[in-house]
Amino acid sequence: MASATPPAPGRSRRLSDRGLAVAFVSPALLLLLAMSVFPLLWALYLSFTDYSATRGGPARFVGFGNYTAILTSAQVHQRALTTLIYVVGAVTLQTVLGFAIAYLISRRTHGRGLLTTLFLVPMMLSPVVVGLFWRFMLDAQFGVINSILGSLGLGPVEWLTRQRTALISLIVVDTWQWTPFIMLIALAGLTAVPKYLYEAASIDRASEWFRFRTITLPLVWPLLLIAVLFRAIEAFRLFDLVYILTNGGPGVSTETLSFHVYKVAFLGFNTGTASAYGILMVLVVIVLTQLYLRYLNKLKEG
Amino acid sequence: MAVSVDEAVSTGPARHRTPPARRLGGRGRSVLEVALLTVLAVVMLFPVLWMIETSIKENRDVYAIPAEFFGFTVTMDHFKDVFVAPGGGRSDLSVAFLNSAVVAGASTLLATVLGVPAAWAYSRFAVKAKKDQLFFILSTRFMPPVVVVIPIFLMYRQVGLIDSKLGLILIYTAFNVPFTIWMMKGFVDEVPAEYEDAAMLDGYTRLQAFRRFTLPLLVPGIAATAVFALIFSWNEFVFAIFLTSSDSVRTAPPAIAGLIGGTTTDWGLVAAASVVFALPVLIFAYLVRKHLVAGVTLGAVRR
Numbered sequence: 001m002a003s004a005t006p007p008a009p010g011r012s013r014r015l016s017d018r019g020l021a022v023a024f025v026s027p028a029l030l031l032l033l034a035m036s037v038f039p040l041l042w043a044l045y046l047s048f049t050d051y052s053a054t055r056g057g058p059a060r061f062v063g064f065g066n067y068t069a070i071l072t073s074a075q076v077h078q079r080a081l082t083t084l085i086y087v088v089g090a091v092t093l094q095t096v097l098g099f100a101i102a103y104l105i106s107r108r109t110h111g112r113g114l115l116t117t118l119f120l121v122p123m124m125l126s127p128v129v130v131g132l133f134w135r136f137m138l139d140a141q142f143g144v145i146n147s148i149l150g151s152l153g154l155g156p157v158e159w160l161t162r163q164r165t166a167l168i169s170l171i172v173v174d175t176w177q178w179t180p181f182i183m184l185i186a187l188a189g190l191t192a193v194p195k196y197l198y199e200a201a202s203i204d205r206a207s208e209w210f211r212f213r214t215i216t217l218p219l220v221w222p223l224l225l226i227a228v229l230f231r232a233i234e235a236f237r238l239f240d241l242v243y244i245l246t247n248g249g250p251g252v253s254t255e256t257l258s259f260h261v262y263k264v265a266f267l268g269f270n271t272g273t274a275s276a277y278g279i280l281m282v283l284v285v286i287v288l289t290q291l292y293l294r295y296l297n298k299l300k301e302g
Numbered sequence: 303m304a305v306s307v308d309e310a311v312s313t314g315p316a317r318h319r320t321p322p323a324r325r326l327g328g329r330g331r332s333v334l335e336v337a338l339l340t341v342l343a344v345v346m347l348f349p350v351l352w353m354i355e356t357s358i359k360e361n362r363d364v365y366a367i368p369a370e371f372f373g374f375t376v377t378m379d380h381f382k383d384v385f386v387a388p389g390g391g392r393s394d395l396s397v398a399f400l401n402s403a404v405v406a407g408a409s410t411l412l413a414t415v416l417g418v419p420a421a422w423a424y425s426r427f428a429v430k431a432k433k434d435q436l437f438f439i440l441s442t443r444f445m446p447p448v449v450v451v452i453p454i455f456l457m458y459r460q461v462g463l464i465d466s467k468l469g470l471i472l473i474y475t476a477f478n479v480p481f482t483i484w485m486m487k488g489f490v491d492e493v494p495a496e497y498e499d500a501a502m503l504d505g506y507t508r509l510q511a512f513r514r515f516t517l518p519l520l521v522p523g524i525a526a527t528a529v530f531a532l533i534f535s536w537n538e539f540v541f542a543i544f545l546t547s548s549d550s551v552r553t554a555p556p557a558i559a560g561l562i563g564g565t566t567t568d569w570g571l572v573a574a575a576s577v578v579f580a581l582p583v584l585i586f587a588y589l590v591r592k593h594l595v596a597g598v599t600l601g602a603v604r605r
Contacts, residue, residue: 020508021427024419028479029435031416035476036442039453046453053456097342104339117591118343121350123598124587126537128555129576132562133353136569144352147369176349181598188595188603223603230599237446240539244559258448265452266544278449289441296602 040282047276054269066276076260076277083256085167087235090174095228097175098182099220105183106190116187123180131244134173135160163253166246170254173245174238178231185227189220222299229292233285257281357381357573364570380574394549395575398557402579405467405553406535409474413531416475417482418524422512424483425490426498436484443480443600447540455544465546470553473541478531485530485601489523490516526593527601529586536583554579 047066049059070076105115122130137144138159146156159169193216201211239258242248248255248263255263261281265274355371356364358381363374387393424432454473455464463469493516501511539555546552552560558575561567590597596604 017427017508021423021429024423025429025435028416028420028439028483031472031476031479032439032442035454035473036445036450039450039457040445042453042457043449046456101339101342104335104342107335108339113591115339115343117588119346120587120591120594121584122346124533124583125350125580126539126555126583128537128539128559129353129580130349132558132572133349133576135562136356136572137349137352142365142367142369144369147367150368176346179346184594184598185603226599226603233444237444237448239446239448243539243543258446261446261452262448265448271452271456274452278446278452281446281449285444285446286441289437289444293437293440299603 040279043275043278046272047279049272051272051275052269053265053271059272062272066273067280069273070277070280076257078252079255079257079260082167082252082254083236083258086171086174086238086254086256087232089171090178090235091228091231093171093175094179094182094231095224098179098184098227099186099224101179102183102186102190103216105187116184119183120180122177123184125177127177127240128244130173130177131241134169134176135245138169160246161250163250166250166254170242170245174235174241177241178234181231182224182227185223186220189223190216193219222295226292226295226299229288229295233288233292236288237281237285353573353576356570357577359570361568361570364573380570381578383568383571384574384578395554395557397549398552398554399578401467401550401552402536402554405470405474406532408467408471409478409535410528410531412471412475413478413482414524414528417479417527418486418520420479421483421486422490422516425487426495436487439480439483440600440602443477451541451544454541458545463545465548465551467551469545470542470551473545474535474538477538477541478534481534481600482527482531485527485596486520486523488596488601488604489520489527493519526590526597529590530593530597533583533586 046059048061048063050062050065051059101119105112105119108115138146140146140156140158140161143159145159150156157165159165197215198211201215206214237258238256239262242254242256242259243262246254248259257277258281261274261277264270264277268274358376358378359370359374360377360379363370366374383393385393385396423429424436429435458464458469463472497515497519498508498511501515502508506514537555538553539559542553543556543559546556549557554575558572558579561572561575587594596602
């Protein structure tokens, strides 16, 4: 039968395969081109002009003026530092906590599913809900957090109205919401560690710490690194939580780069400058995404 | 000494068990671990419980100093206020919930219709520069929303999509398509291509083979992916607040955020609205709990 088939239909089938691939892939790609690439190219163009969304009028070409202004601005350096503190602080905290919780859960045999599900609740909530609710709980006067501190004999803390504590609050809230994410990924890694490795180690009378250091950690590490990178990308581009929780304040103490771009674009209406700013942020995200994918590929091969 | 001998004698097969001293240590450690887990669980869940509690408290209890944990009067007034306007009729919030449902539902449907075939094509065929295309697709998902929203805002203003549900549906679809493709590609990869080959030997065309043999096997995966897309669009805030302004179009996140500001905030109402808003998400998340790892990493990492 097969040998009786002439070669021509085979070729046409391959051709129709290609047609099918194009037909199936192109609508999705076209949408992404229209909604992501085109806007980004527009932003790239605007970044070289002094265009303002409210003033209107023609955009005047200013070359790299916007870029040099941003890269040399002390204000932007300040925002970059705030963002760095926030990203490093939050991601470190949630990694340590998330891994600890995952480790504790992985040692339980009963109720593992229920525990995991319960711990995941914060991650599923909208940043708006999370931000609003923490704002309520952190209120200096009637907030429940200060109430609890009071009953422990500690004085009230002005969480969101003092410069330093506001940034700490932001880190705490982000940690609360995203610790489950790290926990989930770490748990996936921990449960995937083959049991026989531990059995072999216990035959060799390896200590608990030794087993953790030489078996658990090396096997979970790649997955954990991916989770950390993913969180770093997300934290870097965070906007909604800042907007709801602190609105960048008090002063500019919680103004991250994302929030600053918003202010330049929608409060200052310096669309050109904001676009240049945005392009620079996109470059950072692309570098981070490259790293993310590189580790992902390594993980898939390994 | 005597005890351990006694035990060794009385329970014959217990020789393999760890000696009593270590077992006790193990139990002590286990108790400590359970205690730690409990404390962590309480800390993680407390805000959610507090939100629920606040939503059923009367206003004077909401602002009580020190905070009241038990023994308050339960009221459903806040939940009534979420749905019913003060003068009767539908409240702005209930309109916003409806808008959210429409926008999230439509964008999820569109993303599924566009994403699933694309994922199948990427999984089955040698597409040119496949890796680069997939990287590009993923990277659009990682763009800082506040950066993308600037040109989108200008673009929408130009074509009249500002403050329209269609505008939000389009941007959310674009937001969900990369996720759908990455997640679904994993599911398609798990279905052997041989099924389609066999079907084509039986005389079906490639498309028929996909529709009649592969697609039915993908249904659970499609459902899980769609639920994630639904959650993303339901929770989204940045595009919603910058691209819409009127009450008739606004989705729930900006509407709920709009409850604060002004001089006083009705925190009971905020809490009730948040509970109503979070409920579907929690139910959906529970439904897809098996796929959470893949879902939250855009399908890139599977368990």
